[in-house]
Amino acid sequence: MIDIEQLKFDEKGLIPAIVVDNVSKKVLTLAYMNKESLKITMEKNLTCFYSRSRQELWLKGETSGNYQHVVSITADCDKDALLVMVEKDGPACHKGTDSCFNDRIYENEDLKEFSLEGLFELIRGRKIDKKEGSYTTYLFEKGLDKILKKVGEECTEVIIAGKAQDKKETIYEIADLCYHTLVLMIEAGISLEDIHKELSSRHVIDHKVKQEKMTK
Numbered sequence: 001m002i003d004i005e006q007l008k009f010d011e012k013g014l015i016p017a018i019v020v021d022n023v024s025k026k027v028l029t030l031a032y033m034n035k036e037s038l039k040i041t042m043e044k045n046l047t048c049f050y051s052r053s054r055q056e057l058w059l060k061g062e063t064s065g066n067y068q069h070v071v072s073i074t075a076d077c078d079k080d081a082l083l084v085m086v087e088k089d090g091p092a093c094h095k096g097t098d099s100c101f102n103d104r105i106y107e108n109e110d111l112k113e114f115s116l117e118g119l120f121e122l123i124r125g126r127k128i129d130k131k132e133g134s135y136t137t138y139l140f141e142k143g144l145d146k147i148l149k150k151v152g153e154e155c156t157e158v159i160i161a162g163k164a165q166d167k168k169e170t171i172y173e174i175a176d177l178c179y180h181t182l183v184l185m186i187e188a189g190i191s192l193e194d195i196h197k198e199l200s201s202r203h204v205i206d207h208k209v210k211q212e213k214m215t216k
Helices: 035-044 116-128 135-142 144-163 167-188 192-215
Strands: 015-021 027-033 048-051 056-059 068-075 082-088
Touching: 027 035, 027 048, 027 082, 035 048, 035 056, 035 068, 116 135, 116 167, 116 192, 135 144, 135 167, 144 167
Parallel strands: 015 082
Antiparallel strands: 015 027, 048 056, 068 082
């Protein structure tokens, strides 16, 4: 842990803060902090920035309700930039989008990395902008009962493959189950963040249980 006095603020007393979603690891925004806003951020565990246009402090979410709960703050090797990991209550951008970084300029398709978040957004896109011939669109058009039936079928396939101890087939069927579960989540209005928070809460409970056992 380093002291904030070791940080290198610029000639205006500011330091750039890159805010990242702790769940999706998506870059949410680039803002600026001064010593006062950084201290407030650490005291409240909520991001507080310095507005260069208004020349005043602003607590993110104070008017919109889209607070950003701080998980960690890390300085770069030169101590002149900050990486702020957060769990957010809503959109990070004032335009109402999840992130301020939405206007893609270039993407190398050969090196495009797969992510669960990317697949989730692709599936959600098939529900919003229906694509003819798309299996995903077909599921959404058929509705909840069809989606639930497919989830049930895939659960059975996972069990059969697992019982047979066929690793390759089990991986294949688990992937199918994951896909159909994502479809169900979108149909039910459940986000990846919702699942992450639920699993995180169980981790804390499990940790407490382990501690209780150790003290007995």
